[in-house]
Amino acid sequence: MKEITILSGKGGTGKTSITAALASLATNAVFCDNDVDAADLHLILKPDIKETHPFDSGSLAFINPEECTNCGTCQEACRFEAIFTNEAGFPEVNPYQCEGCRLCERLCPVGAIQINQNLNNQWFVSNTRFGTMVHAKMGPGEENSGRLVTQIREKAKEMARENKAQFVINDGPPGIGCTAISSITGTNAVLLVIEPTISGLHDAKRLVELVNSFQVPLYAIINKHDINSEFTATVERYLGDTNIPLVGKIPFSELFVESMLHEKSLVEYVPDHPISLNLKTIWEKISTNQI
Structure with missing residues (x-):
């Protein structure tokens, strides 16, 4: 071959x-x-x-709005500027900028952030x-x-x-x-x-x-x-x-x-x-x- x-x-x-x-x-x-x-x-x-x-293809952070206390820790720590304040006034993750580094997950004082595997891609x-x-x-x-x-x-x-x-x-x-x-x-x-x-x-x-x-x-x-x-x-x-x-x-x-x-x-x-x-x-x- x-x-x-x-x-x-x-x-x-x-x-x-x-x-x-x-x-x-x-x-x-x-x-x-x-x-x-x-x-x-x-x-x-x-x-x-x-x-x-x-x-x-990698990992993405997700912030649970029901558990988030809006302390701002994750947004301040994110070096990729992937976390922004949404219209409701709470932090949200931009999936195009998140590198899945897990820093925000580790720093969140109330455990409101979880890392999900990104399975949007497929092969055939x-x-x-x-x-x-x-x-x-x-x-x-x-x-x-x-x-x-x-x-x-x-x-x-x-x-x-x-x-x-x-x-x-x-x-x-x-x-x-x-x-x-x-x-x-x-x-x-x-x-x-x-x-x-x-x-x-x-x-x-x-x-x-x-x-x-x-x-x-x-x-x-x-x-x-x-x-x-x-x-x-x-x-x-x-x-x-x-x-x-x-x-x-x-x-x-x-x-x-x-x-x-x-x-x-x-x-x-x-x-x-x-x-x-x-x-x-x-x-x-x-x-x-x-x-």
Whole structure:
């Protein structure tokens, strides 16, 4: 079994569109959406959820208004300014600022504060037309997204072993944050999607540095290469100088958007189009180690 994680240094490079296209070409694979903070692979793969599991993303304080004496101790002590005075004149916790540190619970002289586990987030095991998919849903500002990525990756690999799947294909998050780190560790290869812009190359360089620190094999695709031919050449020189194999270049096309509106990958939507044929060649290189 080979695990391939598709990443980008920034959002908007077309990473998920390319992941969906490769998913439609892969046979005997399990898919995992590692972009748990802003998951969107499901929009194309249309998963049929078979299992739903809660995810404990952290703790939140709750102040019982019936027991609170309004002494102000908790509000004064909270370094995150997560406790405010509500319209009734009593302290209340802002769930988006509370870090669940339990200090307020320990300091409350009457025991009016309790810490509750936050189980608002979920992860799923689903069937898709291409195979099994593991994915998740997190609310805005929720914690421990990196731990959630690790958890769903482990589940995807477990299911791949059970099903004797040849590949696990991860749609990773953009950037170099915790979810990206959790997507890189232990994977067999990273496929980097770069757009030929100054910001695209700048952010790709940061991601390359991160991937190299984990000593994971790295390959690249230049997407929308024809929007700036001169800068595409700059990206190619960078890849050559850093010994990163370039497995393919994909031109800009409104067909990507059109296919998504029809809830299909581009390869499904226009299978004989030159871009689809190009993507088939890219997948053949990756899947057969011709790189």
